[in-house]
Amino acid sequence: MSKFSKKRGKATPAISTASLPDIIFMLLFFFMVVTVLRDSSLMVKVNTPQASELTKLEEKSLVNYLYIGRPTDQYKEQYGTSPRLQLGDKFATVDDIPLFLEKHKIKVAENKRARITSSLKVDGDVTMGIVQDIKTQLRKSNQLKVNYSAKPKSE
């Protein structure tokens, strides 16, 4: 009589899982596209300061990263505690910057080269001396678009 009793006895039909792989693949492709694999492991401690006037860095391929900070515990004995520059995955000096920029430049299409940005990921506790040297070197290498990496301010 009741609607519910009718159903009793009937085997519950199994939900078709045939489309499950497709759904998973869709998700997979999404994550594959948005993923940027870290290409360099940090050898310096970088804790960027907070700021409010931030601009987003577009097009990752047009950005080169310069890390400045004090060597992490692992490298302290070898490299000391004074601030160091890291280019790619190794320690570098200011003199290595022009070559580093050039190496990045040749990978970028010619019509986009004017939009190359250098992202300075600098630890908040580093003194300005090394930052200034690097800025001067960037100016000498005619790499004038610079982005001081910072975290959004949480109030």
Next chain:
Amino acid sequence: MAKKSSKDRLTNEINAGSMADIAFLLLIFFLVTTTIVQDKGITVKLPPWSEEEVDATKLKTRNVFSVLVNAQNQLLVRDEPANIEELKDRAKEFIMNPRGQEDLAEKPTKAIISLKNDRGTEYKTYLAVYNELKAAYNELWDEEAQRKYGTEYSDNMPTEQKRAIKGKIPFVLSEAEPTAFGDEK
């Protein structure tokens, strides 16, 4: 015999049941390695390199808003100690000079902000100061955009509107060669 069995195999289908598992495995891998966090920061255009120093002495003092940061991270704004909290409002007042004061900028186009730090200044102080000065300009641009076009200032505004605003209130920040009193050894 062998022929027959291969014929049988043709009719067999590859079992796609484990496909989902494989896809899941890959999915989890990419989920873990993905960093969605956007890279953000303060974008700066450095001046081209030139050997000779810019001579600031021929500028009128009323048009220069000098900000000095020493190795103890203390601020000296227009020759008097200041706090970082008041920097933005003072910069805004200096640029616009709403009451036409004698000692503030003649007009926004003539205003120059001069920033000088020491080699011993902490980077976070430097960036905080830079952030405040940039915020002052951003707010002024915003006010200008509201007054003129009734919208807030953003990067996706029409280029000519942006140019008009920036032509009226240009962002001029000159950074002097830092002093080296507190340099790290």
